[in-house]
Amino acid sequence: DGGITQSPKYLFRKEGQNVTLSCEQNLNHDAMYWYRQDPGQGLRLIYYSQIVNDFQKGDIAEGYSVSREKKESFPLTVTSAQKNPTAFYLCASSFSTGGNTEAFFGQGTRLTVV
Amino acid sequence: LAKTTQPISMDSYEGQEVNITCSHNNIATNDYITWYQQFPSQGPRFIIQGYKTKVTNEVASLFIPADRKSSTLSLPRVSLSDTAVYYCLVGDLNNDMRFGAGTRLTVKP
Numbered sequence: 001d002g003g004i005t006q007s008p009k010y011l012f013r014k015e016g017q018n019v020t021l022s023c024e025q026n027l028n029h030d031a032m033y034w035y036r037q038d039p040g041q042g043l044r045l046i047y048y049s050q051i052v053n054d055f056q057k058g059d060i061a062e063g064y065s066v067s068r069e070k071k072e073s074f075p076l077t078v079t080s081a082q083k084n085p086t087a088f089y090l091c092a093s094s095f096s097t098g099g100n101t102e103a104f105f106g107q108g109t110r111l112t113v114v
Numbered sequence: 115l116a117k118t119t120q121p122i123s124m125d126s127y128e129g130q131e132v133n134i135t136c137s138h139n140n141i142a143t144n145d146y147i148t149w150y151q152q153f154p155s156q157g158p159r160f161i162i163q164g165y166k167t168k169v170t171n172e173v174a175s176l177f178i179p180a181d182r183k184s185s186t187l188s189l190p191r192v193s194l195s196d197t198a199v200y201y202c203l204v205g206d207l208n209n210d211m212r213f214g215a216g217t218r219l220t221v222k223p
Contacts, residue, residue, distance in 0.1 A: 042214055043213040092157065103211055
């Protein structure tokens with residue numbers, strides 16, 4: 001089945017630890033995105049990548065890092081510098097970043113930092 | 115990047131038609147208008163996309179006036195399962211997929 005997979009679905013970490021969220025797609029999409037969603041709020045863009053080995057900061061990139069070494073993969077690292085990391089994280093992909101793009105989303109990772 | 119404005123919330127009853135309007139006064143010539151639906155604890159999913167006039171699929175219709183400064187998502191005969199958050203996005207050639215707060219639709223029995 002083609003799709004976009006995020007893992008794990010739930011993640012618990014101690015404060016001060018870095019944690020990496022996985023996002024893999026087999027849709028042959030060029031563009032990938034990471035979002036953060038807090039309860040009752042909309043999606044906020046963290047990072048996005050239009051092509052392998054290239055990525056851009058979104059609106060809330062501080063405390064996060066990404067890599068795009070393979071077309072299929074776009075992992076997100078939540079670092080200890082992120083002040084309030086507990087949130088629902090969503091990954092998406094699309095064929096391009098053009099205006100007539102349709103994005104496909106993963107099922108999300110709910111991160112809880114204690 | 116064109117900014118969008120949507121109502122924060124709407125209520126409806128089963129079987130009614132629901133229209134959600136999105137304002138995008140600064141829409142550019144190359145921009146498309148795309149709507150997504152999100153259920154709790156899930157990723158958004160694509161509903162419909164258009165450039166001008168009217169687009170219809172098996173789920174919804176999208177009405178775009180000639181000036182393209184607004185668009186209306188129309189959901190015919192909603193059911194309880196249509197309760198969700200609906201997002202309007204307006205994209206250009208460098209679209210970076212920024213979502214607004216969306217419209218929280220509650221369908222009541």
